[in-house]
Amino acid sequence: xxxxxxxxxxxxxxTRLETTHEAILVEKLKYxxxxxxxxxxxxxxxxxxxxxxxxxxxxxxxxxxDGIEQILQFGIPGWWLSDFQSFExxxxxxxxxxAVQPTKVLILERADYAQLFEEVPELNHYFRLMMQKAYMAxxxxxxxxxxxxxxxxxxxxxxxxxxFVQIIPQYMLASFLGFSPQFLSMLRAKRC
Amino acid sequence: xxxxxxxxxxxxxxTRLETTHEAILVEKLKYxxxxxxxxxxxxxxxxxxxxxxxxxxxxxxxxxxDGIEQILQFGIPGWWLSDFQSFExxxxxxxxxxAVQPTKVLILERADYAQLFEEVPELNHYFRLMMQKAYMAxxxxxxxxxxxxxxxxxxxxxxxxxxFVQIIPQYMLASFLGFSPQFLSMLRAKRC
Numbered sequence: 001x002x003x004x005x006x007x008x009x010x011x012x013x014x015t016r017l018e019t020t021h022e023a024i025l026v027e028k029l030k031y032x033x034x035x036x037x038x039x040x041x042x043x044x045x046x047x048x049x050x051x052x053x054x055x056x057x058x059x060x061x062x063x064x065x066d067g068i069e070q071i072l073q074f075g076i077p078g079w080w081l082s083d084f085q086s087f088e089x090x091x092x093x094x095x096x097x098x099a100v101q102p103t104k105v106l107i108l109e110r111a112d113y114a115q116l117f118e119e120v121p122e123l124n125h126y127f128r129l130m131m132q133k134a135y136m137a138x139x140x141x142x143x144x145x146x147x148x149x150x151x152x153x154x155x156x157x158x159x160x161x162x163x164f165v166q167i168i169p170q171y172m173l174a175s176f177l178g179f180s181p182q183f184l185s186m187l188r189a190k191r192c
Numbered sequence: 193x194x195x196x197x198x199x200x201x202x203x204x205x206x207t208r209l210e211t212t213h214e215a216i217l218v219e220k221l222k223y224x225x226x227x228x229x230x231x232x233x234x235x236x237x238x239x240x241x242x243x244x245x246x247x248x249x250x251x252x253x254x255x256x257x258d259g260i261e262q263i264l265q266f267g268i269p270g271w272w273l274s275d276f277q278s279f280e281x282x283x284x285x286x287x288x289x290x291a292v293q294p295t296k297v298l299i300l301e302r303a304d305y306a307q308l309f310e311e312v313p314e315l316n317h318y319f320r321l322m323m324q325k326a327y328m329a330x331x332x333x334x335x336x337x338x339x340x341x342x343x344x345x346x347x348x349x350x351x352x353x354x355x356f357v358q359i360i361p362q363y364m365l366a367s368f369l370g371f372s373p374q375f376l377s378m379l380r381a382k383r384c
């Protein structure tokens with residue numbers, strides 16, 4: 001199926017997968033189109049799936065005690081999103097996963113997870129590199145939060161993801177970068 | 193060797209390794225004791241090794257444009273530390289890795305890396321889980337930086353790593369948590 005080809009192309013950038021293993025993957029992954037605001041993981045529930053974004057965008061966020069939705073991660077095309085810790089430990093998640101816009105995803109559910117990794121052990125290599133990329137990107141974010149001004153953080157983000165900035169609601173981008181929507185408006189006005 | 197047993201015990205918490213594979217690991221990993229302030233990775237050089245901390249502590253930090261050493265990650269016993277991105281891409285690292293105190297490490301060098309993962313593919317599973325843990329811990333840190341006061345961040349850290357707080361120089365802990373040493377002194381005085 002066309003949607004799996006996007007994933008296979010992605011996997012091929014990091015490791016080789018035998019054709020028989022691709023077939024197993026097709027069998028195990030579910031394809032789904034979700035509407036904007038569709039809640040894939042509600043906070044305080046155990047996370048039971050990995051999501052691979054084909055089109056659209058997901059966000060992982062936390063409802064804070066102050067009643068704010070703090071966005072910690074976006075899932076854009078080619079990105080796996082999940083609360084991997086909740087998935088691993090089966091403890092309730094502290095996060096929500098929601099579609100920011102109509103989004104197409106491939107879903108790996110818990111019921112298929114163990115068998116899939118047993119039958120296609122090469123996926124450990126692929127996901128090792130995915131987790132490594134995500135970890136290093138997150139470390140970079142910590143660095144930006146600790147070392148750079150809000151203005152510099154915004155600049156770096158716009159340069160790294162120019163198309164993404166056009167698509168995403170501005171208040172979500174502000175949340176992700178750690179400042180208020182008002183401050184973001186000011187920065188954007190300054191750049192025009 | 194005793195030092196490898198610590199690693200095998202650690203690996204066993206996450207996956208099974210055959211005895212023959214343990215032997216390959218012993219052969220490939222180098223054991224080293226490093227003095228305080230020993231620089232394992234200097235900024236702007238390609239990172240060519242993974243470090244597994246057996247005893248002591250390493251720090252990964254960045255020399256910022258303001259002349260500050262911004263600590264982004266500590267490597268405590270049972271933790272793998274590296275600039276995994278620089279290792280993967282062979283691009284110069286933006287970070288330094290240095291011993292905070294006399295430290296015992298096992299070192300996986302680039303020269304042995306590819307062959308080790310080929311001969312012991314189960315390590316992909318182990319490192320997938322290691323990267324996943326590191327990623328989720330880093331996401332938690334982003335959350336704390338964005339949502340919590342400096343005081344709350346300190347409290348959470350002390351509760352999570354009470355012994356570590358006793359050992360680590362205070363100015364380093366302040367850097368890691370994103371506030372000044374003066375502010376940390378004030379917090380500590382308040383808690384006594």
